[in-house]
Amino acid sequence: MRPIITAFAASPDRGRGLARDSRVRWALEEVGQTYDVRYLSFAELKEPAHRALQPFGQIPTYEAGDIRLFETGAIILHIAETHGGLLxxxxxxxxxAINWMFAALSTIEPPILELESTRFNDRDKPWGAARTVMAEDRIRTRLADLDGALGDAPWIAGAFSAADILMCSVLLRIKGSAMLEEQxxxxxxxxxxxxxxxxxRAFADQLAVYQRLMAAKG
Amino acid sequence: MRPIITAFAASPDRGRGLARDSRVRWALEEVGQTYDVRYLSFAELKEPAHRALQPFGQIPTYEAGDIRLFETGAIILHIAETHGGLLxxxxxxxxxAINWMFAALSTIEPPILELESTRFNDRDKPWGAARTVMAEDRIRTRLADLDGALGDAPWIAGAFSAADILMCSVLLRIKGSAMLEEQxxxxxxxxxxxxxxxxxRAFADQLAVYQRLMAAKG
Structure with missing residues (x-):
């Protein structure tokens, strides 16, 4: 059953691979599963047709036969459970490995999302700079603990697994930052x-979508 | 195999049942699995003995034979996979149901945690009140979408499941708030x-720990 996922027609990250469809693409590429993509405008995300599949009006979704999912963690767990090599x-x-999948989403990503939220929502506010420092400090604490857990191992839970897809995808959000380079x-x-x-392959595919969009705009 | 979980010796929520061991207790009670609890002081949480089990120095953990877990979502999924009735x-x-487990932790809980973080970290700051309003607005948006997804169904994913344990546990954080009462x-x-x-039963057990602590302090 060839799955269909959804992704942004115009990714707000301009093809940097941070939209969550990239995580699903990566998992599908790892297991050699081909797939189709339905691209949605920002307006379409909030329409009833999409909300019937994704109540929060976000991407990605995953449909394969009677399986209909919208949480990236659940999608990747489902792919890992129905194909070999990721668990x-x-x-x-x-x-x-499943424990570390949840750790990526529940322990490491939230303070990173809070930093992004602070940078986006508070950037024009008088407190923006101070709150950014606070958010970065919380991320540093988590990264130090994560570094201790990884140690000198190549992957977070034994052999490469779905946990690494999620954990690396979360760390991509702070790629190149001082916080990450300190570890x-x-x-x-x-x-x-x-x-x-x-x-x-997953990165190139999502980047090509953005590049085609830019080319079409001339 | 009777599992051992860890919990706060002195829960910072004073027995309100918001510490995450309550979620695990609830799941274990639902499936009729007895368990033991190891109670840890705040100092013990940060010591190497505990960090070997929980790299981030938090509770709960779950040990049963060679299964060793520390993410609440993974613990509850493991309980659901090894006992009947929760999936x-x-x-x-x-x-x-697994999709909604992730939704509870990845979509609904993060904005609630950001509100708690704002209330705790920013309460003495000049921007505390304004940022609290912003955080509450984001929660309201998510709750309106969640309400649409639940509709008039009794539970979020068909019959009662592990997803309801997590979703209700997340909503407990804002119990009694205007945000929740509006839905x-x-x-x-x-x-x-x-x-x-x-x-x-789970709530009473965690409350009894706090009450015994208070009684011992006289």
């Missing part, structure tokens, strides 16, 4: 993820 | 969750 087969290793093992971990052929 | 058996329904179907949904005997 260990034995129970303890599988549970550990050279984490920066190298992210580079290791980005160097995977499946990631590069 | 549908057929593939589409199971995937949908009477969501307020009723939360009340439905709280009325479950398994939730009440």
């Amino acid at each position: 260990p087969q034995e129970a303890a290793g599988r549970a550990k 050279p093992r984490l920066a190298a971990y992210l580079a290791r993820g980005e160097s995977r052929p499946a990631y590069q | 549908p058996q057929e593939a589409a329904g199971r995937a949908k 009477p179907r969501l307020a009723a949904y939360l009340a439905r969750g709280e009325s479950r005997p398994a939730y009440q």
